[in-house]
Amino acid sequence: MSAERQAAADAGGAAPEARHANWQADDTLLNHLARNAREVPDRVALRERDHGIWQEYTWAEYLDRVLAVAAGLEQYGLKPEDTVLVVGDNRPALYFAMLSAVALRAVPSPAYPDATPQEIGEQMKREGIRFALAEDQEQVDKLLEIRAGYPELELIVYDDPRGLKGKEPAGVVGFETIAAAGRTRLQAEPKLRDDLLGRSSVHDVAVLLHSSGTTGAPKGIPIKHGHILFAVRNAAQAEYFREGEVHMAYLPMAWVGDFTFSVGAAILLRFSVNIPETQETALNDLREIAPTLYFSSPRAWSNMLTRIQVGIDESTPFKRWLYNRFMPFAVELERRRLQGRAPGAGERLWRALGEFLVYGPIKDQLGLRRVGRPYTAGEAIGEEVFLFFRALGLDLRQFYGQTENCALAAAQGPGSVKLHTVGKPFPGVEVRLSDNGEVLVKGDNVFDGYFQRPDATAETLVDGWLHTGDAGYLEDDGQLVVLGRVSEVVYTAAGERFIPTFIENRIKFSHFIRDICILGEGRAHLAAIVCVDIDAVGHWAEEQGVPYTSYADLSQQDAVYDLVEGVLRRTNETLPEGLQIRRFINLHKPFDPDDGEVTRTRKLRRNVIDDHYRPIIDALYSADDQIEYKATFTYETGETGELTRQLHLRDVTPGQAAQTAHANRAETHRAAQ
Incomplete structure (x- = not known):
C-alpha cells in the first residue's frame, strides 16, 4: 500500500504488526493456494458452465493460471500499491486475475456489474485506478466511455472475446494474451514462480471492497489476508464451514460475501467452487451443482x-x-x-x-x-x-x-x-x-x-x-x-421513537412486498410507500382473476391495494398504537438503483426517495385519496421524458384485534369516569 493509504488504513493506531501480533507473515491466500496445488493438485477447485458444458480447473491449474497472469500483468506495467478495477459477473478469469494482482501486491477493487459508467468512473477517480479487468464487451464499452473523460486508465483486460478479439481498441488486451506473456516469462525466469508466491504478506490488502453508500459516496474498505483468513478459521471452528464444501459462486463479486465464500474460505478449506453460466440460469444450474x-x-x-x-x-x-x-x-x-x-x-x-x-x-x-x-x-x-x-x-x-x-x-x-x-x-x-x-x-x-x-x-x-x-x-x-x-432512530411528532428499517423488515416478511419506505419522522403518524413484488403479486393476480397489463397497472388495482392493506394491518397488530401505519400508496414502479433510490444491495437511500417523491409524501399526509404524479424517466440516449400517473392513496383500517383493543380501552376509560 502507498504511504497515504497505509496511513489512512492505520489511522490512530499502532503499526499492523503490533495490532495483529498473532498473524504470521507468510499466512497468505497465495501460500494456501500453493499448498493446495502441492497437496491435492488433481482435485477440482473451480468449475464453470460454458455453453452447457462444465469446464473444470484443478488446484494445480488454478495456481498456474494465477501465476501466469501475475507475470503477464507485471510485464504490462502493474506495480505494487496499484488499485485494479474488477467488473463483471462471476468468472474464473476474474478470480484468477484478482489473485494475480494480489501476488504483485496490487489491490483488486471489484465493482457491481450493473453499476453505471458514472458510478464506476467515480470509483476509479477516488482510487486512482490505471488498470481494469472486465468480463466482456458490455463492460469494456463502459470502461471506454469512462476513459474518454479519464485518460489515466491505461489498460483494460477482457475475458470474453466475443465482439472484441481482433478488433481491440488501443489499450484493450485479452486475458489470454496477458496469460501467454506471463507463461513465456515464467519459462524464461525459473525463479519467478517462487518469487511471485513470496511477495505478499499477511498484512497486505487482499481486496478493496466498498460500503453501500446509503448516505453518500461509498467508502473503500481494505480487507487484508489476515482479516479474511482469521474470519474463515473462526467460522470453521464453529462448524459454519467444513473442508471440501461444494459451493456455488453467483453473488456479486463486489459483495463481501462472495470474497469470503468463493475466495477466502474456498482456498483455505479447499472448496469446489461452481460458477453458473449466467445469472439468469443460476437456479437451473443449482440443481446440477447440488451444493453442500x-x-x-x-x-x-x-x-x-x-x-x-x-x-x-x-x-x-x-x-x-x-x-x-x-x-x-x-x-x-x-x-x-x-x-x-x-x-x-x-x-x-x-x-x-x-x-x-x-x-x-x-x-x-x-x-x-x-x-x-x-x-x-x-x-x-x-x-x-x-x-x-x-x-x-x-x-x-x-x-x-x-x-x-x-x-x-x-x-x-x-x-x-x-x-x-x-x-x-x-x-x-x-x-x-x-x-x-x-x-x-x-x-x-x-x-x-x-x-x-x-x-x-x-x-x-x-x-x-x-x-x-x-x-x-x-x-x-x-x-x-x-x-x-442507530442513525435511523427517529421520532414522530408525538415523541414516539422508532427505527424505520425494523418496521420495514417486518413488512417485507411478506413475499408480496419487494420494497417499502416507512415515513413518519416529525409527523403525526406513520405512512408507507410500497413497491409490490411483480412475480409474487402477478401470480396472485392471475390466480384471483385480476387482469393487468404492466407493473404500474397491477400496482393500482383495488384488489392489490386490499392485499397490501392486509399485510400492513397484520404488521400493525404487532406494533404500538403510536407506531402503526395509517396511510400508504403503491408506487407505480420498483425502487431502482439506476435512479439512486436504492443501493446495488437494495438498501434504501432515504434522502433520494424524499427528494424524488416529495409530492407523494405530502399527499400521504393530506386528505387526498389520489394524486396525479409526473414521473421523469431517462432514455438510453440520455434524453429525459415525463409520464403522468394517477396513483391511489389509502388509509389502513384497523384489524379486528386493534378494534377490540380500542373498544376495551374506551370501556376502561368510561368506567374510570
Whole structure:
C-alpha cells in the first residue's frame, strides 16, 4: 500500500504488526493456494458452465493460471500499491486475475456489474485506478466511455472475446494474451514462480471492497489476508464451514460475501467452487451443482418460495393434494420444535413419509438435497419463509456481519435457532453494546480502517472496537438481536421513537412486498410507500382473476391495494398504537438503483426517495385519496421524458384485534369516569 493509504488504513493506531501480533507473515491466500496445488493438485477447485458444458480447473491449474497472469500483468506495467478495477459477473478469469494482482501486491477493487459508467468512473477517480479487468464487451464499452473523460486508465483486460478479439481498441488486451506473456516469462525466469508466491504478506490488502453508500459516496474498505483468513478459521471452528464444501459462486463479486465464500474460505478449506453460466440460469444450474453449502439473501429465499408455490399451483391435482396435506403439517411441526417441543413418534413417522413424498422431491428439484449448511443474512427473513425451508428439512440459519468484519461476526448454531436473533458471536470475536445500544465488534477479522478516510476511521474504530452502526441487544443466552441502524432512530411528532428499517423488515416478511419506505419522522403518524413484488403479486393476480397489463397497472388495482392493506394491518397488530401505519400508496414502479433510490444491495437511500417523491409524501399526509404524479424517466440516449400517473392513496383500517383493543380501552376509560 502507498504511504497515504497505509496511513489512512492505520489511522490512530499502532503499526499492523503490533495490532495483529498473532498473524504470521507468510499466512497468505497465495501460500494456501500453493499448498493446495502441492497437496491435492488433481482435485477440482473451480468449475464453470460454458455453453452447457462444465469446464473444470484443478488446484494445480488454478495456481498456474494465477501465476501466469501475475507475470503477464507485471510485464504490462502493474506495480505494487496499484488499485485494479474488477467488473463483471462471476468468472474464473476474474478470480484468477484478482489473485494475480494480489501476488504483485496490487489491490483488486471489484465493482457491481450493473453499476453505471458514472458510478464506476467515480470509483476509479477516488482510487486512482490505471488498470481494469472486465468480463466482456458490455463492460469494456463502459470502461471506454469512462476513459474518454479519464485518460489515466491505461489498460483494460477482457475475458470474453466475443465482439472484441481482433478488433481491440488501443489499450484493450485479452486475458489470454496477458496469460501467454506471463507463461513465456515464467519459462524464461525459473525463479519467478517462487518469487511471485513470496511477495505478499499477511498484512497486505487482499481486496478493496466498498460500503453501500446509503448516505453518500461509498467508502473503500481494505480487507487484508489476515482479516479474511482469521474470519474463515473462526467460522470453521464453529462448524459454519467444513473442508471440501461444494459451493456455488453467483453473488456479486463486489459483495463481501462472495470474497469470503468463493475466495477466502474456498482456498483455505479447499472448496469446489461452481460458477453458473449466467445469472439468469443460476437456479437451473443449482440443481446440477447440488451444493453442500448455500448462502442466499432473504429476498432470494422468498423468491424461491414463490417459485415453489407457482410450480405447485400449476402441477397435477394429486401433487397439489400431497403438498397441501404435508407442508402445513411440517411447518407447524417446525414451529413447535423451535419452541422446544419435541415431536411424538407418530409425528416423526408422518414426517418421514413426507420426506419421501414431498420434502425430498422439492429439495431435489431446487438442487438443495445435499445442502448441509444453508444460510441467510443481509436483512431480517420472513417467518413464513424461514419456517418453510426449515420444514423442508434444511437447517436454514441466520448470520450477521458487515464488510468491515468480513461478513462473519455472529451466527445461529445448529441447535440454537430462534426466529428473531442472528446467533452468538463466532469464536475469537467479541460483541458488546455501547451505552446507547449500538452493537460493537472486536476481533482480528475487523478491518484496520477506511481507504483515505481517517475521519471515518476514527469514528468507526475506537480502541479496537468496530462501531457497526446497528442497534441491538443481547439475550440472556448470548444471542444477538439486531433492530436496525442507530442513525435511523427517529421520532414522530408525538415523541414516539422508532427505527424505520425494523418496521420495514417486518413488512417485507411478506413475499408480496419487494420494497417499502416507512415515513413518519416529525409527523403525526406513520405512512408507507410500497413497491409490490411483480412475480409474487402477478401470480396472485392471475390466480384471483385480476387482469393487468404492466407493473404500474397491477400496482393500482383495488384488489392489490386490499392485499397490501392486509399485510400492513397484520404488521400493525404487532406494533404500538403510536407506531402503526395509517396511510400508504403503491408506487407505480420498483425502487431502482439506476435512479439512486436504492443501493446495488437494495438498501434504501432515504434522502433520494424524499427528494424524488416529495409530492407523494405530502399527499400521504393530506386528505387526498389520489394524486396525479409526473414521473421523469431517462432514455438510453440520455434524453429525459415525463409520464403522468394517477396513483391511489389509502388509509389502513384497523384489524379486528386493534378494534377490540380500542373498544376495551374506551370501556376502561368510561368506567374510570
